[in-house]
Amino acid sequence: xxxxxxxxxxxxxxxxxxxxxxxxxxxxxxxxxxxxxxxxxxxxxxxxxxxxxxxxxxxxxxxxxxxxxxxxxxxxxxxxxxxxxxxxxxxxxxxxxxxxxxxxxxxxxxxxxxxxxxxxxxxxxxxxxxxxxxxxxxxxxxxxxxxxxxxxxxxxxxxxxxxxxxxxxxxxxxxxxxxxxxxxxxxxxxxxxxxxxxxxxxxxxxxxxxxxxxxx
Amino acid sequence: xxxxxxxxxxxxxxxxxxxxxxxxxxxxxxxxxxxxxxxxxxxxxxxxxxxxxxxxxxxxxxxxxxxxxxxxxxxxxxxxxxxxxxxxxxxxxxxxxxxxxxxxxxxxxxxxxxxxxxxxxxxxxxxxxxxxxxxxxxxxxxxxxxxxxxxxxxxxxxxxxxxxxxxxxxxxxxxxxxxxxxxxxxxxxxxxxxxxxxxxxxxxxxxxxxxxxxxxxxxxxxxxxxxxxxxxxxxxxxxxxxxxxxxxxxxxxxxxxxxxxxxxxxxx
Ligand SMILES: Nc1ncnc2c1ncn2[C@@H]1O[C@H](COP(=O)(O)OP(=O)(O)OP(=O)(O)O)[C@@H](O)[C@H]1O
Ligand SMILES: [Mg+2]
Numbered sequence: 001x002x003x004x005x006x007x008x009x010x011x012x013x014x015x016x017x018x019x020x021x022x023x024x025x026x027x028x029x030x031x032x033x034x035x036x037x038x039x040x041x042x043x044x045x046x047x048x049x050x051x052x053x054x055x056x057x058x059x060x061x062x063x064x065x066x067x068x069x070x071x072x073x074x075x076x077x078x079x080x081x082x083x084x085x086x087x088x089x090x091x092x093x094x095x096x097x098x099x100x101x102x103x104x105x106x107x108x109x110x111x112x113x114x115x116x117x118x119x120x121x122x123x124x125x126x127x128x129x130x131x132x133x134x135x136x137x138x139x140x141x142x143x144x145x146x147x148x149x150x151x152x153x154x155x156x157x158x159x160x161x162x163x164x165x166x167x168x169x170x171x172x173x174x175x176x177x178x179x180x181x182x183x184x185x186x187x188x189x190x191x192x193x194x195x196x197x198x199x200x201x202x203x204x205x206x207x208x209x210x211x212x213x214x215x216x
Numbered sequence: 217x218x219x220x221x222x223x224x225x226x227x228x229x230x231x232x233x234x235x236x237x238x239x240x241x242x243x244x245x246x247x248x249x250x251x252x253x254x255x256x257x258x259x260x261x262x263x264x265x266x267x268x269x270x271x272x273x274x275x276x277x278x279x280x281x282x283x284x285x286x287x288x289x290x291x292x293x294x295x296x297x298x299x300x301x302x303x304x305x306x307x308x309x310x311x312x313x314x315x316x317x318x319x320x321x322x323x324x325x326x327x328x329x330x331x332x333x334x335x336x337x338x339x340x341x342x343x344x345x346x347x348x349x350x351x352x353x354x355x356x357x358x359x360x361x362x363x364x365x366x367x368x369x370x371x372x373x374x375x376x377x378x379x380x381x382x383x384x385x386x387x388x389x390x391x392x393x394x395x396x397x398x399x400x401x402x403x404x405x406x407x408x409x410x411x412x413x414x415x416x417x418x419x420x421x422x423x424x425x426x427x428x429x430x431x432x433x434x435x436x437x438x439x440x441x442x443x444x445x446x447x448x449x450x451x452x453x454x455x456x457x458x459x460x461x462x463x464x465x466x467x468x469x470x471x472x473x474x475x476x477x478x479x480x481x482x483x484x
Contacts, residue, residue, distance in 0.1 A: 117275055118326035122340035122392055123316025126308055132339055136330050 005184060008175040015171025016192060022085075022157045022167060026092040027150050033093065034100020039130070041101055042108050052101060059098035064156060067091045072163055088160035096153055103145045107138035140211045147204035151197040158193075168192060223250040226427050227396055232271060232281035241267045243451040244281065249396070254428045256438040256459075259448035260475055265431040268448070269398045272429065273318040274311060285395060290314060316344050319389030319397040323404050325381045327373040333360060333384045334369040337391045345392065359387035363417050379410030386417055390426065397421070399430035415441075435479065439463055447472050 041052040059067070071091040075082060082090065111134055119129040161170035172189045176182050227249040234242040241264045249255050257265045270276035272283055274291040283290040291311065293304045306314070328336050334356040341352035360366050363383035365376075373381050382402055389397055399418065403411040415437050422428060422441055432438055438445055438459065445462040447455040449471045455462050467473050 112326075114322060114324050114326035115328065118320075118322060118328065118388075120275060120312070120315055121273060121318070121320040121322075122388065123312045123314075123344040124340070125312040128312075128343050132343060133328055137328075 004179045005175070005181060005188070008179070012168065012171050012175065012188075015166055015168040018166060019154070019157050019168040020196075022089060022092070022160055022165075023150075023154045025089050026096055026153050026157065029089075029093045030096030030100050030153075031146075033097040035104055037097065038101045038104030038108070041105050043126070056098045056101045059094055060102075064092070064095050065159060065162070067095055068159055068162065084163040085160075085165055088163050088165060092153065092156060092160070095156075096149060099149050100146065103142050103149070104138070106145075107142035108134060110141050111137050140208070143204065143208055143211065147200060147207075151200050154196055154200070155193060223252050225249070226251045226253075226286060227272065227429070228282075228284040228287075229268070229272070230282050230284075232268070232278050232283060234267060234271065234276070234278045241451050242271070242278065245448075245451070245453055246281075247446060247453060247456070249427060249429060250443075251427055252425045253443040254422045254430070254441055255444050255446060256442040257429065257431045257446045257448055258433070258435070258438065258475075259446075259454070263448040264451040265448055266400055269320075269400050269429065269431060272396075272398055273315050273320055275320075277305075285314070285317060288314070312344070316340065316392055317395050319392055319394035321382070321385050321389050321397070321399045321402045323401045325373070325378070325385045325405070327381055327384055327388070329373050332370050332372055333365060333376065333387075336373070336384055337388045340388070340392050355391055356387070359391045360384070362420075363387045364413070377410060378406045379413045382406065382410075382414045383417055386414070386421070390421060396427045396429065399428060399432070401431050401433065403432070403434060433479075435463065447475070449475070 037052045037055070040048045041056070044052070062070070068088060068091040071082070071094070072084060072087040075087070115133055115137065116129055119133040124132065157167060158169040160167050161173065164170070166174070168189060172185050176185050179185070225248045227247075229245055229247045231244045231246055232242055233240065233244050245264070245268060247255075257268065259265055267276055271278045272285075272290065277291060282292075291306060291314075293306055293310075305311075327333075328339065331339065334353060337356035337359060338349065338352040341347045341355055342349055345352075347355070357366065357369055360369050363386060365380055365383055365387070368376060368380060368384075373384070376384065385402070402418075403414050406414065411434070415434065418428070418430070419437075419441055430438075440459075442459050444456060445459050446453055447462055447469070455467070455469050455472050461467075462472070463476065465473075465476070467476070
């Protein structure tokens, strides 16, 4: 049994690498998109605010599974053909982006108005106010839910196996298909996911402590 | 009168009106402040004192009239179409650089909690004035020394008392070398025993010739430190003149007399 699993390890490792790659792409892309849209939601002119609001509410109202199938099977209908890998990354990114938008909005809204005004009063431009006054303070509130969201993204990436992409989950299923060693392999898989997310939570707690400079 | 004797007008507020929805908060307010003057605004709650100050550095826009600092219109670009209602708001960059010329000190201090006392002062110096951080640091230390906080340069706001925070707030504003300093009830949030240390700083700035417009309920201080006192009521300037005149008990201005009477009853 162990021999068979050991034999399958390189294959599992490849799946694991793909899981990490998908997660990394989703986390980075959604962070960039979410922060941009979040700033639009908080500070943008009314049409922009509405557009972001509708985007965020719609996406968050759709189960992630439906979103994945929608992107994979629905987009070709309008002439957009994506490889299953990129369809999965896009769907997960959309989902995550809507969450990042909300974290950002919440974090920025928690900063008192007087901070922006003080920053304006010394002559900082909008971008400078965000960069030097608002974001550094909002960061501490943004971090905990966002890290939570990152661990969700790692777990959620297992859904890409539904599109036939060989991530860790799919690799495990395939090895089980060959070896019939379901329990040990699922336990191994659970341990790997757990280890990654534990490491993330640990890093998050360290970061939060580092940024605990603001009284509440 | 020879114009060479009279200090130039620095702040020129002309017929400024503003409403929030249906409420007319400012009704055709006109006021000029000469260079080096200390003008104190008093008046009942809701009379528009804060709103007027906020219009001067364009934290608040105004509906009509004009506000000029050193001849330059605050908030709007000059243009022939101005009076036809087609005023054009200045660009973000333009607004920012104009705001850098007016210092503001807030009732609630509004220090940046993630920066030290020196860091609060250095931010504008480095990002707006383009000074090196070494230069900014030495300016920050100079001003912290001036407000009696030379030893607190590396303290975070949370580690300072209210009076100390407000003195950092003043240092942050004046370090930018503004043409005019706006102070809105800067001692109202302080415990009584901390008010004196903050007012002493304001007084020393006045002695240095800093042009100031302040809103305060500290009547004794207003009387001693101001060149002129403005009494606002219902969004308009109801009385203006030297402290002795405006604060005289025998004033013929009914509203002012009522205000002062109520004020004396509650504050002395
Ligand atoms: N952002 C706002 N939106 C709507 N109404 C406002 C706003 N800011 C001020 N007001 C109203 O404008 C009027 C003038 O307010 P302002 O704060 O200028 O008065 P004030 O003279 O500073 O009063 P106080 O002595 O209480 O500070 C008040 O009726 C107030 O309710
Ligand atoms: Mg006020």
